Structure formats: structure tokens, C-alpha cells
Amino acid sequence: QVQLVESGGGLVQAGGSLRLSCAASGRTFSYWVVTMGWFRQAPGKKREFVAAINWTGGRTNYADSAKGRFTISRDAAGTTVYLQMNNLKPEDTAVYFCAADSTSQLTDVIDAYDYWGQGTQVTVSS
Numbered sequence: 160q161v162q163l164v165e166s167g168g169g170l171v172q173a174g175g176s177l178r179l180s181c182a183a184s185g186r187t188f189s190y191w192v193v194t195m196g197w198f199r200q201a202p203g204k205k206r207e208f209v210a211a212i213n214w215t216g217g218r219t220n221y222a223d224s225a226k227g228r229f230t231i232s233r234d235a236a237g238t239t240v241y242l243q244m245n246n247l248k249p250e251d252t253a254v255y256f257c258a259a260d261s262t263s264q265l266t267d268v269i270d271a272y273d274y275w276g277q278g279t280q281v282t283v284s285s
Contacts, residue, residue: 161185161274163257168279171247175283179242181257181276189214189237194260196272197231197242199253199281206256208267210242220265224250247283254278 167179179197196211210231211220219231230243240257258272266272 161188161259163259163274163276165255165257165276165279168255168281170282170284173248173283173285175247176243176245177247177281179244179255179257179279179281181240181242183238183240183259188259191261192259194263194265194272195231195233195240196258196260196266197240197255198258198269199251199255200278201250201253204253206269208269209255211265211267212240213265218265220267222267244281247281249283249285252281252283254280 162184163181165181171177192214194211197209198206199209200206208222209225210229212231212233228246232241256278257276259274260272263271
């Protein structure tokens with residue numbers, strides 16, 4: 160069983176920064192994961208893709224809304240993925256989820272991901 164645990168969410172003013180973390184454990188995670196992704200879901204809206212990183216090569220993919228402001232990265236041990244969010248806007252307010260995918264490269268397709276964390280709330284005030 161794979162467990163993904165997000166942390167780092169909170170309340171921040173517009174223009175501020177947050178760094179989200181997602182710690183992965185279980186089922187020899189680093190041997191099978193291909194892509195780690197971050198998604199978000201605002202109240203009343205569908206879950207949407209934010210960013211993804213290829214777990215071995217480090218290549219990345221970003222939603223247009225995240226380009227230039229957000230950076231996805233991973234630690235050297237291969238067990239934690241981060242999302243550095245700068246210049247936050249009120250429209251970034253959402254629950255942020257990390258997810259792990261065992262087959263697809265840098266996909267933004269929600270259904271491609273095999274495991275999900277419980278989410279962490281990010282609230283940006285104007």
C-alpha cells in the first residue's frame with residue numbers, strides 16, 4: 160500500500176509564497192513511480208492539474224496557470240515531492256493534492272494517477 164501525505168498548506172496574502180510537501184511511503188515507492196503530480200480543487204469546481212515531475216529524469220510539466228510562479232521538485236532520496244508556489248493569487252485558493260502514477264510520463268490526466276494524498280488547504284487572501 161502506498162501512502163501520500165501532503166503538508167505545508169495555510170493562509171497567505173496575495174503575492175506571498177508557500178511550499179507544499181508530499182511524503183511518499185510504502186510498496187517500494189521509488190521503484191515503480193513514474194510521475195508525481197500536483198492537482199488542486201477549488202470549492203464547486205473540478206479537480207485540475209497543476210504540475211508534474213518525471214521521477215527519474217526530473218522533467219516537468221506545468222499548467223498554464225502555474226507557469227512562471229510554481230516549481231515542482233523532488234528530493235534526492237526520491238520520497239518527497241515539493242511544490243513551491245510564489246506570487247500567489249486569490250484564485251489559487253483550493254485544496255492541493257499530490258498523486259503518484261506508475262505508467263504515464265508527465266500526464267495531466269487525473270484518471271492516470273494511481274494513488275492520491277488527502278489534500279492540504281491553501282487559502283490566499285486579497
